[in-house]
Amino acid sequence: MEWYHQWESEYRTHKEEHELGTEELDECLNCELCHLIVNEPIVFKKFWDALFKFEDAIIIYNDVTIKGLLDLLSMDNSEREDTIHKGKCRDIMDRITESIRYRIQPKIKEKGLRTIILVIVRDCIERNLGNEVFDRLIGNPELIEHKYILEDWDVERRFEKFWQWYRITSKEVGPLRVKMGAMKTFRELLYEEEGIATNEEKVKELMSNMEYENINIENVHEYHRNMILGVLQKNQKIQKVKIVRQVMN
Known part of the structure; x- marks a missing residue:
């Protein structure tokens, strides 16, 4: 504690x-x-x-x-x-x-x-x-x-907020719907907290569990950064944004 x-x-x-x-x-x-x-x-x-x-x-x-x-x-x-x-x-x-x-x-x-x-x-x-x-x-x-747990209802609520945010901020690629496995990956990312900033593969995994109108999953630098910022915010880690920007820039 x-x-x-x-x-x-x-x-x-x-x-x-x-x-x-x-x-x-x-x-x-x-x-x-x-x-x-x-x-x-x-x-x-x-x-x-x-x-x-x-x-x-x-x-x-x-x-x-x-x-x-x-x-x-x-x-x-x-x-x-x-x-x-x-x-x-x-x-x-x-x-x-x-x-x-x-x-x-x-x-x-x-x-x-x-x-x-x-x-x-x-x-x-x-x-x-x-x-x-x-x-x-x-x-x-x-x-x-x-040393803590994320209950299912909490993960689902955070994901819903994240998904609403992500669809608005990523209109260029047009997120359409979520596939099976997205919630599990999202949960794992929430547990990583600020470690999300260095786990590009896990973020790509989350993105691959979503359907888009237009995206190349191998060229996702900008959307990777947006994804990280969104997950951090929904995990109430807004104070870590500077760390994320340092890593991504």
């Missing part, structure tokens, strides 16, 4: 201020003294036990964690999925992950923890599919390799 060391440092500083009797303290979401547990519903134990199966570095929660879970449960799943990367769900997730104390730096990335929490809320709690979830995700190769 990327923010672990910063959160841990802020927590230790905050605890020292408690010990010194500082009257005005900065907010510290993972402080158990500032956020005493008022009420612990049964559903939270189910959530915590499930989360521990995926990330055993978690050790302490507080009232912020509990309220965050209840806030997620008050949302429709469609709203959670729509805003998990930006918006209401993301804000709640950020508060939950920051409110938890960890004994060591978690193995799972922060965005991976957000996805796991969403799956637990949706499938383990609301749909009571805990065993199916554990069978599907514990030991999942993608989770082990990348």
